[in-house]
Amino acid sequence: MDEPLKNADTRLAKPGDADLVPVATIQGVSVRNQTDNEMPALVAAGGAAAQFAWEEFIYGKIRNPHTRAAYAHAVSQFLRHCKSIDKELPTITPRDVGSYLDGLAYAPATKKLHLSALRHFFDTLVTRHVVVLNAAASVRGERLQVVEGKTPEMSTQQARKLMSSIDVESIVGLRDRAIIGILIYTAARVGAIAKLQMQHYFDTGEQYCLRFTEKGGKSREIPVRHDLQQFITAYRTSGVLDNADKSTPLFRSVVRRTKRLTENAMTAGDIGRMLKRRLRNAGLPSRLSPHSFRVTTITDLLSQGVPLEDVQNLAGHADPRTTRLYDRRQRKVTRNIVERISI
Numbered sequence: 001m002d003e004p005l006k007n008a009d010t011r012l013a014k015p016g017d018a019d020l021v022p023v024a025t026i027q028g029v030s031v032r033n034q035t036d037n038e039m040p041a042l043v044a045a046g047g048a049a050a051q052f053a054w055e056e057f058i059y060g061k062i063r064n065p066h067t068r069a070a071y072a073h074a075v076s077q078f079l080r081h082c083k084s085i086d087k088e089l090p091t092i093t094p095r096d097v098g099s100y101l102d103g104l105a106y107a108p109a110t111k112k113l114h115l116s117a118l119r120h121f122f123d124t125l126v127t128r129h130v131v132v133l134n135a136a137a138s139v140r141g142e143r144l145q146v147v148e149g150k151t152p153e154m155s156t157q158q159a160r161k162l163m164s165s166i167d168v169e170s171i172v173g174l175r176d177r178a179i180i181g182i183l184i185y186t187a188a189r190v191g192a193i194a195k196l197q198m199q200h201y202f203d204t205g206e207q208y209c210l211r212f213t214e215k216g217g218k219s220r221e222i223p224v225r226h227d228l229q230q231f232i233t234a235y236r237t238s239g240v241l242d243n244a245d246k247s248t249p250l251f252r253s254v255v256r257r258t259k260r261l262t263e264n265a266m267t268a269g270d271i272g273r274m275l276k277r278r279l280r281n282a283g284l285p286s287r288l289s290p291h292s293f294r295v296t297t298i299t300d301l302l303s304q305g306v307p308l309e310d311v312q313n314l315a316g317h318a319d320p321r322t323t324r325l326y327d328r329r330q331r332k333v334t335r336n337i338v339e340r341i342s343i
Helices: 048-060 065-084 094-103 108-127 156-164 171-186 190-194 226-236 268-281 290-303 308-315 320-325 335-339
Strands: 201-203 208-213 219-223 252-254 261-265
Touching (some): 048 108, 065 108, 171 290, 268 290, 308 320
16 A cells, blocks of 8 residues: 555544545455445435535545545445434434444454544535534544555566566567566556556656656656666557657557557556466466565665665655555564574
8 A cells, every 4th residue: 555544543634635544455445346436325314415515525525536436335334334223414423433343344454444434424524514523533443553565575586587478579568568667667556657658758868757647646757777768669669659649658458369559548457467467477476466566676675775765755655654564674584583592
């Protein structure tokens, strides 16, 4: 996850800032199954102000589609519970929220997400005068201290094996090598890579750069190292992208069972599936993901003594604590250490 789980137990924040608990890697949250954006019955029964608050909360305040789906699911599930015990919105109390959370058979991180969603929702209800007080504001969540992320790490040897396994005699191979090279040598998020256009790879006069559009619409430029420049140039000059205008997607999808590119941009899901296929062909574990490259790159740089602040800037993290979640050095206990126990 790319945002630290911070302060969600102690304060309210506006949806869209760092207190919106990220959902991509939280155990028990499946975005594919979250179709709860429809207005819950309890909200519909609450009148025009409640209905406005729901739409404002879901569609107005939360821009990230994954967060929107997860929060809608969490709030809808809670409101179905409240309806089953004959509660209306104005009569919901902290006791109702606390006992509901106690009964959830979820991991602490998932409960934290549910509580965060309820706090933000009730905050909107208070603002729209549907309820007097935020019933979730004073509810304490389970203490959760995250010192290391759960994204599986790809070793340096595995990354090299993956790169060397790619057949670059076809346009698809050239494309895939360029994408994986960007994952390794920029630590970019897969969603940002999928958004790249031809104009986002450019020469400054001193060096080539990639311009990524990251979370929250933030734009940042990352210098391209020499070997990655060769990968991207080989792909771009293969003939397929000749005469493409600057807004053309840099990485385009492939017509199934052919080696011809379409006019459509690859999605983050397309890149993920491509990587799974490449991992399988290289005989590498399928549990690895595009995010594994961020772990590998961050750990590699920190292991070389690169300052945390510099690595944080490369990764595009607002908080250095998030960068530390990607650092796998702390869990590498060697046999030399255990052999030194003098008992």
